Amino acid sequence: MKNIIKLIAVLALFGTTSVSARDYISIVGSSTVYPFATLVAEKMASQGMKAPVIESTGSGGGHKLFCAGVGIEHPDITNSSRAQKDKEFKLCQDGGVTDIIEVRVGNDGIAFAYAADYEWKYTNGATMKGGIDLTKEEIWQAMARDNENAPTTWYEIDKRLPKVEISIMAPPPTSGTRDAFDSLVMKKGCVKDMLVADGDCKAYREDGHVIEGGENDELYVEHITKEQGAFGIFGYSFVSNNSDKVKASMINGVEISMEGIQDYSYPIARPLFFYIKKAHIGVIPGLMDYVNEFVSEEATEGYLLDAGLVQLSPADRAAVLDAISNQTNYK
């Protein structure tokens, strides 16, 4: 018994010896950027470097952790599926994180998708020519709580659409995809004439036609395959990886595609970012190696492209590379 206690005491002491320097990169932030960041991390690890630790905390959570301060207990990089908000920038300044490099890593599109084997048919049995095509305004009308018409079928929104009941599964408020969808579709597609007095453009209807899913894409797939004619909201990388299960609707007549997202001709596209804490460059080994690997041609035209990260246009890319090599603050 005494020996056991001694052993436990020694082991406990051994276990709690404090850590001094951190020799790996610590990354937090967006779950949309996460799959790409992890690919880069794995590439680094395969080259014999210490693999960065990447946490998927969501964009907002990432900025909060990132801005908390300078020092090894704080993360070096935060991923973000939107630009840093002014509020967050101020938080960083208050936390002593004054020098930040912004890196735009690529673009992402949001797909408004339905089950791949579903055919859009009118009540007379004729199929819709060329698949379904929606405008942002139509999507807004279908989803907004404060739309005074409150349509139940797509036909009620526009006569060219079939009489199929509106059913949409939307991401939860914690998701970066939801943030982007709200600002790109709900805000831009908001039809002021239909809005009830003091209405909120971004509020989703609560009468069962729009339901909130979780963060798990598989749940959305299950929903749209079970409920025929239902839509789900997905990131482009999921749609491109699972094209046998889901198919994206055209938006304003544009089909979702890599090129469309790159030049923003596809209307629901957004840039993806990560932010580097300048004070940690040179302190945390391999930090700039990670950054350079992320923006290298091997990555952006190779494995990241395969994973569904849409490349930047050449002009944007040049600006990003310039910012990295000069380590310029973005603000």
Next chain:
Amino acid sequence: MNNSIAKEKIVSLRKKRSLEDMRFKYYGFTAMCLSLAVLVFLLYTIFSKGYTAFQKTIVLLEVDYNQEVLKLTPDSSDEDMEKGKFFRVKKQAIENFFPDLSKSDIKLVKKLFSINVDKEIKDYFLDNPEVINTKQQIWVTAHSDVDQLLKGNSRRDVPEDRRKLNDIQLSYVDQLVEENRVKQVFNNFFFTKADSRHPEIAGVAGSFMGSLFTLFTVFILSFPIAIGASVYLEEFAPKNRITELIEVNISNLAAVPSIVFGLLGLGVLLNVFGLPRSTPLVGGSVLALMTLPTIIIACRASLKAVPPSIKEGALAVGATKTQAVFHHVVPLALPGTLTGTIIGLAQALGETAPLIMIGMIAFIPNIPTGLTEPSAALPVQIYLWVESAERGFQEKSAAAIMVILIFLFMMNAIAVFLRNRFERKW
């Protein structure tokens, strides 16, 4: 006359009572069957989805270890061999994989192979350096898309633009199957590798070790504290308002949602004490706090079960209270306390919510080697895989659930064994 009526009454009453008895038995039996059916259904869905993950697809590749291409000679030192140009050997091998491939075809063929093939070609050479300047037939790992197709997890009867593999690649795969150049073998990667973004080489070794280190921390912290606390409360503490309050609160703490302990860990361990994020040390400390009440309750129950006559006997021959407790009561209660601890650990093993709060939900491609190295844990690994877009991770997550179930089953088996083997009956 009267007698027979009374008898009839008794008989009918007895009938009614025994019917009631039967009915109750029947209810119990149905309840058990129902729960069993649910369990079987659950296990069936997990196993039927996950068992394919224990197999991987490998492809026969002819590799020409030409010394010119490798930039090596037969007398190169080991260090030089490490730096051999194996990626060029692989490129060549893929170019000659099928006769007369055009440039665009080569690109398509390349996507049939895993990213790990470079390493496999290199490792084969380092193990057998004598193969230099010979052609070798090596089984290498296929890409997850091929793997999923052959396992029937992704459909091939859909139009080309909705498939990961196009028509040309499909015909290549069919040709390989026909020529027996592809087969399915036991997936050792699943047990020897850490997490990866490529489903074919992702494994549970990293998160398994993470879970093990976490449980180790939980045990180290919670076992001595729990024993100390329960011995004090049971044997030494005066029975008054304060100890009563403590006892009630221990039971209350056992019912606190686990995420609250995660928040505590985030606020105190990370922000105040500055312990490193995402490490088993922090994860284990948080889970130890969570399981402590459970273990204390179990420990006290087993201390209570030791007959007071044993302690009193020791006291009667002049032992001090401490001696009586630690020489006699605690050793006799040890099997019960260990069982309680193991059940507490099993609870900690399956916990995800507090780990999310302290950053153990992270992508870590290395296998952790210590308590202060960042690592994931098994339940978190499942969560991360379920989230992934690639098809190959679906079977992986089901298989990881199987691993955690077996782990739990084994822990419970140990608990049962300890109880049966060492527990004394009075």
